[in-house]
Amino acid sequence: MREQHPIIAERFRDLHPPFAPQAAVVEANRCLNCFDAPCTAACPTHIDVPKFIKKIASGNLNGSARTILDANVLGASCSRVCPVDVLCEGACVMNHHNEQPIEIGRLQRFAMDAFHARGGKLTKKFEGRREGKVACIGAGPASLACAAELAQQGFAVTVFERRPLPGGLNTYGVAEYKLPAWSSLREIELIEELGVEFRFGVEIDAEKLAEIERDFDFVFIGVGLGAGHGLKVPGGDHSGVVDALGFIAAYKTAKITHTAGKVAVIGAGNTAIDAANAALRLGAEEVSIVYRRKRESMSAFEFEYEHAKQEGARFLWQTMPVRVSADGGMLEFLDCTRVDDALRPVAGSEFSLACDLIITAVGQSPLVELLESLKGVALDKGRVVVEPRTGQTTNPKYFAGGDCVNGGREVVDAVADGKRAAIAMVHELEAAYV
Amino acid sequence: MSEGVSDRGPNLAVNFAGIASPNPFWLASAPPTNCGEQVMRAFDAGWGGAVWKTIGEQVTNTASRYSSIDWEGRRMMGFNNIELISDRPLEVNLREITEVKKRYPKNAVIASLMVESKREAWHRIVQQAEDAGSDGLELNFGCPHGMSERGMGSAVGQVPEYAEMITAWVKEKARTPVIVKLTPNISDIRVIARAAKRAGADAVSAINTINSITGIDLDTLTPRPNVDGKSSHGGYCGPAVKPIALNMVQQVAGDAEGALPISGIGGIATWRDAAEFFLLGCGTVQVCTAAMHYGYRIVEDMIEGLEGWMSEKGFASIEDFRGRSLPRVTEWKHLNLNYKIVARIDEAKCIGCDLCYIACWDGAHQCIHRDRISGPVDGPVELHPPPPALEAATRATIAVTPIPKLDAVSRNGSKNVTPIERIPRVDETECVGCNLCSLVCPVEECITMVEVPTGLAPETWEERTRGGVVRG
Known part of the structure; x- marks a missing residue:
């Protein structure tokens, strides 16, 4: 995974190519350098955007990257995966000025x-080691941000991860044309170099949890969400019905490099679109996105919808699966019905969608079993309840952040959660070990 | 105002100190007028006149010769050269002047001259230039580099006695108008203009280039332009020098002892720049850097743009508006101290960059505030949170990515409306009317300076302190 498979590399080239140096300076100069800039306010990690942009303009690239990393240790991956239209670039004052907003995401990527x-x-904020040990459960963006901050502050951190590689969705779940896995891993290497200890292949059970509770001062829960909801219709358990995140992880790890025939994607969120685009790029002859509501209710961002249309996906609105028909091991049809605004089937509207693969992308369930085992x-509805400014849970030994708290937002939200929790833990550890 | 513009539009033809030219746009003595082939192409493009690259004793030039200042991605906002006078044989230049005048009799060809400070040498070059057919002579007393080390150029132009002496020598011989080119590298440019006038010069041109070191390569530590690892100070020109040139032109034009027809030079790149020089009294303008940057073709818009503006204003000729702004330049002591203006921010145009806010707090008088939500608080600075407090408050907020599924966000929300809390407010009781906010505002006409009647009669500093009691 540290090297892209040639087919994946060929078919998943950068969606937004990097800036050439002179073009970056031109774009950086376009930035007005707003005071108390709205882009900075809109960023969950409050990166000082004009500051890093003006450092690109002045040729101080190292300072520019440090400005980004000071606020967001995963600044490189965020520059590629953030939905900038609804964050920094959406807040850019140029939107009120009849001009294109500054390309903040691409400039951030240039600096990184x-x-x-x-x-x-990465630089240390505290020289040497201090007493105090923290365990982070899960090696996704929330835990990584938490671990990095604690390590930079001189504390010992151990990250426990079920999978063989760190990064969570950054490594396994982001469309390869946005963020290749190797890029995610390169960024995480710098966190490892701070002295953070990673233990991979660790399943968290009651016994392991007891051990962790005993050995560490605080525990950060950054476990994300669990399995996809699946397709709850007759035949929905067929082996030709796969989960979108599993499908994305499979091509990112080059376990699959080709998709044949017709594909139906169930759901119209951002993951559904990533999966649909991937199926098309991997060779599917037709990809249909099946969604039971109208376009206006789609949870994918507008730019993702536009992207999918350009990739060639077709959208079937107000359409609900009713049955999966198969001929033995081979899928034949996804039987669907049209539904009205109240999601009631419209009589006589049933039709069969020929398909060879069905990808479900209708959201993930919380890891209720694991979370309920934390005393x-x-x-609340499967989400960990925390104090927003500190990320502290109702058990003061536990902190939490990322998708398991917020129900599934963006990488940058997870980073902000992890860092806030780390800073709160630093204060408590400083008080505990005077 | 004029008697009106004819159907054919304004007439740009000028007679400058006896030199007729179809329009007031001349190329300055510089690389764009290096040879006859160039000058003829320039005339084809529309230039009214050309001051030939300075002729005299043939020289050898260096490589490289130019360097520039770029500004925020724009090239050559300021330009610098260490090139000397013409490095072509004198007789070739003279022969080409003859040929150009033969083919372009209506265009003005002015020979720029520089020779050693000997009467016979100046007499000889004047004779040669005039015999070749030039319409006028420009004495290069301004070149600030190289030639000055040999006692020529600005070495002459910085000493009024030398300038007067050589101008007088030239006038002994010359049958065509004599223009003295002034150097800005002097504490008072009027001193040389007066010397030129005393010696009988017909006109002056100003300004020549300004002594400069444009910059240093931070890798090699060699200043630019690099000549085999070394550099030398050069002459600075281009858009960056225009304000300096305008001031010096005004100084000369406003000085009774030195006032002569002026050919304006310094950072002129558009018809707007040219119009400003005419408004301060210039009869022609000379252009170099802009032509070196973009070629002769720029003159087309200089002509059309100036004609358009003149038609709008009802000016039929350059003379109709030449010098119109001169009476409006005065000494500070004659300015009205009772004139009060304040900044007004047009909420509908404000994009919320808050550059006016920080400029006023850090660079002016702390009277722009961000308090439209809490309600205006007028009065001294202590009543308002300082900029760092506002920034800290923003950094302390928890921002999250709006997710359609999780948040009730309006899809086509108010992306194009500036939030009220980001639209600053001017405390007019404290505003001193300095202009800074309107200068930093990126939106045209968003911040305007509005007159506030004081009810007081105009009063200048001179009038106020005439009694000698108060020194306000």
Whole structure:
């Protein structure tokens, strides 16, 4: 995974190509350098956007990357995966000025690419080690941000991860044309170099949890969400029905490099679109996105919808699966019905959609079993309840952040959660070990 | 105002100190007028006149010769050269002047001259230039580099006695108008203009280039332009120098002892720039850097743009508006101290960059505030949170990505409306009317300076302190 499979590399080239140096400076100069800039306010990690942009303009690329990393240790992956239209670029004052907003995401990537190319390292905020140990459960963006901040502050951190590689969805779940897995892993190497200990292949059960509780001062829960909801119709358990995140992870790890025939994607969120685009790029002859509501209710961002249309996906609105028909091991049809605004089937509207693969992308369930095993940690609809400024749960030993708290937002939200929790833990550890 | 513009539009033809030219746009003595082939192409493009690259004793030039200042991605906002006078044989230049005048009799060809400070040498070059057919002579007393080390160029132009002496020598011989080119590298440019006038010069041109070191290569530590690892100060020109040139032109034009027809030079790139020089009294303008940057073709818009503006204003000729702004330049002591203006922000145009806010707090008088939500608080600075407090408050907020599924966000929300809390407010009781906010505002006409009647009669500093009691 540290190297892209040639077919994947060929078919999943950068959606937004990097800036050439002179073009970056021109774009950086276009930035007005707003005071108390709205882009900075809109960023969940409050990256000082004008500051890093003006450092690109002045030729201080190292300072630019440090400005980004000061606020967001996963600044490189965020520059590629953030939905900037609804964040920094959406807040850019140029939107009120009849001009294109500053391309903040691409400029951030420019600064971070230069940083990595130069072999830049994360810096410590506290020299030496301090007493105090924290365990992070899960190695996704929330835990990584939490671990990095604690390690930079001089504390010992151990990250426990079920999978063989760190990064969570950054490594396994983001469309390869946005963020290749190797890029995610390169960014995480810098966190490892801070002295963060990673233990992979660790399943968290009651016994493991007891051990962790005993050995660490605080525990950060950054476990994300669990399995996809699946297709709850007759035949929905057929082996030709796969989960979108599993499908994305499979091509990112080059376990599949080709998709044949017709594909139906159930759901119209951002993951559904990533899966549909991937199926098309992997060779599917037709990809239909099946969604039971109208376009206006679609949870995918507008730019993702536009992207999918350009890739060639077709959308079947107000359409609900009723049955999966198969001929033995081979899928034949996804039987569907049209539904009205109240999701009631429209009589006589049933039709059969020929398909060879069905990808479900109708959301993930919370990891209720795991979360319920945390003593004294209150949940609300499967989400961990925390104090927003500190990420502390109802059990003061536990902190939490990321998708398991917010129900599934963006990488940058997870990073902000993880960092806030780390800072809160630093204060508590400083008080505990005077 | 004029008697009106004819159907054929304004007439740009000028007679400058006896030199007729179809329009007031001349190429300055510089690389664009290096040879006859160039000058003829320039005339084809529309230039009214050309001041030939300075002729005299043939020289050898260096490589490289130019360097520039770029600004925020724009090239050559300021330009610098260490090139000397013509490095072509004198007789070739003279022969080409003759040929150009033969083919373009209506265009003005002015020979720029520079020779050693000997009467016979100046007499000889004047004779040669005039015999070749030039319509006028420009004495290069301004070149600030190289030639000045040999006692020529600005070495002459910085000493009024030398300038007067050589101008007088030239006038002994010359049958065509004599223009003295002034150097800005002097504490008072009027001193040389007066010397030129005393010696009988017909006109002056201003300004020549300004002594400069444009910059240093931070890798090699060599200043630019790099000549085999070394550099030398050069002459600075281009858009960056226009304000300096305008001031010096005004100084000369406003000085009774030195006032002569002026050919304006310095950062002129568009008809707007040219119009400003005419409004301060110039009869022609000379252009170099813009032509070096974009070629002769720029003159087309200079002509058309100026004609358009003149038609709008009802000016039939350059003379109709030449010098019109001169009476409006005065000494500070004659400015009205009772004139009060304040900044007004047009909410509908404000994009919320808040550059006016920070400029006023850090660079002016702390009277622009962000308090439209809490309600205006007028009065001294202590009543308002300082900029760092506002920034800290923003950084302390928890922002999240709006997700359609999780948040009730309006899809086509108010992306194009500036939030009220980001639209600053001017405390007019504290505003001193300095202009800074309107200068930093990126939106045209968003911040305007509005007069507030004080009810007081105009009063200048001179009038106020005439009694000698108060020194306000």
